[in-house]
Amino acid sequence: MxxxxxxxxxxxxxxxxxxxxxxxxxxxxxxxxxxxxxxxxxxxxxxxxxxxxxxxxxxxxxxxxxxxxxxxxxxxxxxxxxxxxxxxxxxxxxxxxxxxxxxxxxxxxxxxxxxxxxxxxxxxxxxxxxxxxxxxxxxxxxxxxxxxxxxxxxxxxxxxxxxYEEKQLHPRQIIDVKALMGDASDNYPGVRGIGEKTAHKLVQEFGSVDGILEHLDQVSKSVRVKIEADLDMLLLSRKLAExxxxxxxxxxxxxxxxxxxxxxxxxxxxxxxxxxxxxxxxxxx
CATH class of the missing domain: 3.40.50.1010 (5'-nuclease)
Incomplete structure (x- = not known):
């Protein structure tokens, strides 16, 4: 233990x-x-x-x-x-x-x-x-x-x-969700305007942050604009979350x-x- x-x-x-x-x-x-x-x-x-x-x-x-x-x-x-x-x-x-x-x-x-x-x-x-x-x-x-x-x-x-039963996530996907939504406790923002619900949905649909970025054309325009505007912070937040x-x-x-x-x-x-x-x-x- x-x-x-x-x-x-x-x-x-x-x-x-x-x-x-x-x-x-x-x-x-x-x-x-x-x-x-x-x-x-x-x-x-x-x-x-x-x-x-x-x-x-x-x-x-x-x-x-x-x-x-x-x-x-x-x-x-x-x-x-x-x-x-x-x-x-x-x-x-x-x-x-x-x-x-x-x-x-x-x-x-x-x-x-x-x-x-x-x-x-x-x-x-x-x-x-x-x-x-x-x-x-x-x-x-x-x-x-x-x-x-x-x-x-x-x-x-x-x-x-x-x-997976509780969150419909695999362990490594916890990192991707936090990269998107940020962490108020640790004081990093992730992507501004993306909350827990949207972060979960994106990771479940595309598998990971990399998967989302590879298929940005398939993401709704409002979410895509937010990700593109905060791309550097998204990638940094993923490093901080891991x-x-x-x-x-x-x-x-x-x-x-x-x-x-x-x-x-x-x-x-x-x-x-x-x-x-x-x-x-x-x-x-």
Whole structure:
């Protein structure tokens, strides 16, 4: 199981912060996101029973996408002050559980996940845990993408069959749809005036962005004019939407086998004053 660390951490933070209560240690260190992260993470472990686990993270700072398009993710607010110190602490927590933390400078967690999924799926089945639908482009016969839905313990597992059943798209076509419609969350526009519905229809009819461009004469005039006016942005948006699967990261299987060292776990959870989580993990205190 490849875990999208930031997706879980942000979800866990906002699930509790909206109530106005932030869990803290006696010394004032915020731990609400860490506490929620472990609950989400362990619920997924119990539900899907992976033998090996890796957690992937964004490093912050510039990425190759930001170099290609300076406004990439430029609309995102700064992380809340109470969340910032938890970025490093959660990595220590995962270390205590024997789960490797993987990241790569200049790349996003998605790229690390894509690279590791490509490597491991040659020999074994891979699960990806996230709330980010961008990762659906990585679905394959050996890779299932598990999307966390609203509510604790609520998941949708996507295989090539279930993805097509729900969206009438093949995994790689997720990239083409995003290239056309853009992504407000990541702050790139795609083709102005083309929304999700039209993007889906075009990709379903012509197969891909390349297929659309090869048959522009068959596209309605209003859509054709929009594509021709924003052709450069369409091609750039496709680059931004595609997860890179050749990032310089690797992890040996024996390192990521899920096997808790109970003493390490107890020590770390006691340090963070969240001893009750030991019982959740079945660790004897």
């Amino acid at each position: 490849l875990v999208d660390g930031m997706a879980l951490l942000f979800r866990a933070y906002y699930a509790t912060a909206t109530s106005g209560y932030i869990r803290r240690t006696k010394s004032g260190i915020p731990t609400n996101a860490i506490y929620g992260f472990i609950r989400y993470f362990w619920d997924a472990v119990q539900n899907f029973d992976p033998t090996h686990v890796i957690c992937c993270w964004d490093l912050g700072g510039s990425t190759f996408r930001g170099q290609q398009f300076s406004a990439y993710k430029g609309n995102r607010p700064e992380a809340p002050d109470d969340l910032v110190p938890q970025f490093s602490i959660i990595r220590d927590v995962m270390d205590s559980m024997g789960v490797p933390n993987i990241s790569a400078e200049g790349y996003e967690a998605d790229d690390c996940i894509g690279t590791l999924a490509t490597q491991f799926s040659k020999d074994m089945d891979v699960m990806i845990l996230s709330g980010d639908h961008d990762l659906l482009q990585l679905v394959s016969d050996r890779t299932t993408v598990i999307i966390m839905k609203k509510g604790h313990g609520n998941y949708k597992a996507y295989t090539p069959e279930s993805l 997860i890179h699967c050749c990032v310089p990261v690797a992890c040996d299987l024996d390192i990521c086998e899920l096997s808790l060292d109970e003493r390490n776990v107890v020590d770390k959870f006691e340090e963070l004053e969240m001893k009750s989580l030991c019982h959740l993990l079945g660790v004897v205190v």
